[in-house]
Amino acid sequence: MVGGGRWPTLTFVRNNFRDGNITVWPDGGARFTEFGVGAQWMTKLTKHPDAVWEVLKFFTTKESQEALHGGAVSISVRRSVATTTTSEFAPPDDKLFYESFDIAPPKPVPSPPDFSRIEEPLMRGYQETVVSNARPTEEVWAEVQEEVSKIIAERPKEWQDL
Numbered sequence: 001m002v003g004g005g006r007w008p009t010l011t012f013v014r015n016n017f018r019d020g021n022i023t024v025w026p027d028g029g030a031r032f033t034e035f036g037v038g039a040q041w042m043t044k045l046t047k048h049p050d051a052v053w054e055v056l057k058f059f060t061t062k063e064s065q066e067a068l069h070g071g072a073v074s075i076s077v078r079r080s081v082a083t084t085t086t087s088e089f090a091p092p093d094d095k096l097f098y099e100s101f102d103i104a105p106p107k108p109v110p111s112p113p114d115f116s117r118i119e120e121p122l123m124r125g126y127q128e129t130v131v132s133n134a135r136p137t138e139e140v141w142a143e144v145q146e147e148v149s150k151i152i153a154e155r156p157k158e159w160q161d162l
Helices: 007-014 049-059 062-070 096-103 115-131 137-153
Strands: 033-035 106-108
Touching (some): 049 062, 115 137
């Protein structure tokens, strides 16, 4: 079992892995659906705010959401799109991505300020074990745990809850 949004399914299909499906996480006592989001934005320094605003509005249209969802780029923010748009990249139970909020309440994943430092060893561990099976799983993840623990130990006190 691996956690991820809709975007990993595109990678799986492109690598001829079609035997997987999705499911809600097992109930460990306090069931919730953890989620993260991406976004498009406009900075204060943009030289063309009206044009940027038009692009931002376009990203919320049904047509744009269908293209992103159908291409396995993201889970649509529109329930109607997320539960009706299909794609060659979609796993059989694709609708569960969105419907999981009805099964287990949503809870956003905070992105800590040191996310990029933590992500690097995690992605390396994922590549060495799940993707390539290049090294023994226990060995790789023990190294990842040690490296991530050091990064977390370096956090300022105000980040303690992250």
